[in-house]
Amino acid sequence: MCGFSAVISASDLNNIDTYYKKMEKCIDEISHRGPDDRTFLKEQNCLFGHARLSILDINKGNQPFKDDNYILVYNGEIYNFKNLRKKLGLKYNQTFKTDCDTEVLFHGLRLMGTDFLNYLDGMFSFVFYDRKKNTVLAARDISGEKPFFYNYSEGIFKAGSEIKQ
Numbered sequence: 001m002c003g004f005s006a007v008i009s010a011s012d013l014n015n016i017d018t019y020y021k022k023m024e025k026c027i028d029e030i031s032h033r034g035p036d037d038r039t040f041l042k043e044q045n046c047l048f049g050h051a052r053l054s055i056l057d058i059n060k061g062n063q064p065f066k067d068d069n070y071i072l073v074y075n076g077e078i079y080n081f082k083n084l085r086k087k088l089g090l091k092y093n094q095t096f097k098t099d100c101d102t103e104v105l106f107h108g109l110r111l112m113g114t115d116f117l118n119y120l121d122g123m124f125s126f127v128f129y130d131r132k133k134n135t136v137l138a139a140r141d142i143s144g145e146k147p148f149f150y151n152y153s154e155g156i157f158k159a160g161s162e163i164k165q
Contacts, residue, residue, distance in 0.1 A: 003027070003161035004063070004073035006127040008046040008136055010155045016042065023049045026160065039063060041071065046129060048073050065106045069131050072106045075161050076124030076146045084108060084119055109137060127159050 005026045007019050020042055027038055027049040041048040041064045050063040050073050065072045078084070081101035088094040088104065092111050096103055101122075108116035109128045117139060125140035125148035136157055140148040150159040 002063075002075040003051045004075055004127070005049040005160040006047070006073055006129070006158070008127075008129055008157045010045070010134060012044045013047070013156070016044070016047070019047055023047050027051050029162075041066065043131075045134075046071070048127075048129075063102060065102050067110075070106065070110055071129040071131070072102065072109070072126060074102055074105055074124060074126040076122055076126070076141065077101060078105055078120055078122040078124060080119075080121040081105070087119075113137070125161065 005023050007013065007023065013019055020040070023040065027040070031038065031051050039050050039062055048064040048071055063073050065074070078101040081104040085096060085104045088107055088111060089096070092107075094107050094111065096107070105116075105120075105124070105126065106128075108119070114137065120141075123141045123143070123145040125146040126138065128137040129135075130137075138148070138150060138157075138159055140146055147161055147163075148159065149161075149163045150157065152158075
């Protein structure tokens with residue numbers, strides 16, 4: 001199942017430690033969604049938390065999934081990820097380090113942006129953050145099977161898998 005929480009600000013987050021404590025509590029409250037791993041990422045202007053239910057690539061699929069420029073938190077399953085993985089490899093010469101759909105979603109969004117959404121078959125919700133551009137792409141599957149709640153107020157974007165977050 002999995003669950004996530006994200007807080008992203010256009011500038012440095014004031015009281016980041018207060019936000020971090022709240023996020024720890026949020027992820028604890030949704031641990032029923034992902035009892036196998038609990039991970040956090042804290043930077044000057046953003047926080048991400050993830051509760052993971054390990055199904056695919058049990059050892060390497062932990063989140064937040066990131067590189068130097070991007071961060072992804074994700075809940076769901078991309079049914080056609082193996083096919084998309086092959087296409088990204090052929091078209092963009094992309095190599096993969098895991099056998100999980102999370103990495104395919106990450107690289108697809110990184111390489112194709114919103115166009116990649118047209119190729120997804122599955123149930124999902126996610127937050128994808130571009131550190132350099134300071135932009136957020138957040139989405140969920142077209143049928144809304146995976147929950148996604150968000151708020152944007154006073155320059156701060158907050159999102160999560162459950163409304164109590």
